[in-house]
Amino acid sequence: xxxxxxxxxxxxxxxxxxxxxxxxxxxxxxxxxxxxxxxxxxxxxxxxxxxxxxxxxxxxxxxxxxxxxxxxxxxxxxxxxxxxxxxxxxxxxxxxxxxxxxxxxxxxxxxxxxxxxxxxxxxxxxxxxxxxxxxxxxxxxx
Ligand code: ATP
Ligand code: MG
Numbered sequence: 001x002x003x004x005x006x007x008x009x010x011x012x013x014x015x016x017x018x019x020x021x022x023x024x025x026x027x028x029x030x031x032x033x034x035x036x037x038x039x040x041x042x043x044x045x046x047x048x049x050x051x052x053x054x055x056x057x058x059x060x061x062x063x064x065x066x067x068x069x070x071x072x073x074x075x076x077x078x079x080x081x082x083x084x085x086x087x088x089x090x091x092x093x094x095x096x097x098x099x100x101x102x103x104x105x106x107x108x109x110x111x112x113x114x115x116x117x118x119x120x121x122x123x124x125x126x127x128x129x130x131x132x133x134x135x136x137x138x139x140x141x142x
Pocket of ligand 1: 054059063092093111112113114116117118119120
């Protein structure tokens, strides 16, 4: 059975453009419940750890620089079929290919500065949530 938890970040471009409120509204209207949320900023080291899976990719250094360039909002979300439904809501990685009405279509600037992150599996949703929140049990997430 698909899991009920996913993890997202409002990325530095969307945060600095003042789009956090609009994005959170879209997330809630799509039926996701906010379980834990934090305004924070990634160091270079933390951004490298978070995206370690991409470390051999040509865009890795730029990605780390971009993700540590300003504040982000880290959020744990709950909904049935959370991971898949959230990936649908955010749209394709490249906003030029993102479907109409998706968060990336509306707010992303480029394939790199693409406004929002979404976990790609139930397993990664847990790992990524734990990366930002050490006290998930107080939010009744296990
Ligand atoms: P995310 O993991 O942030 O939700 P994603 O799963 O849609 O995005 P990934 O393939 O995991 O896409 O890439 C991680 C991030 O790396 C992208 O969201 C984007 O910011 C950046 N990225 C991906 N591909 C490129 C590329 N070709 N050029 C520049 N940046 C890229
Ligand atoms: Mg990804």
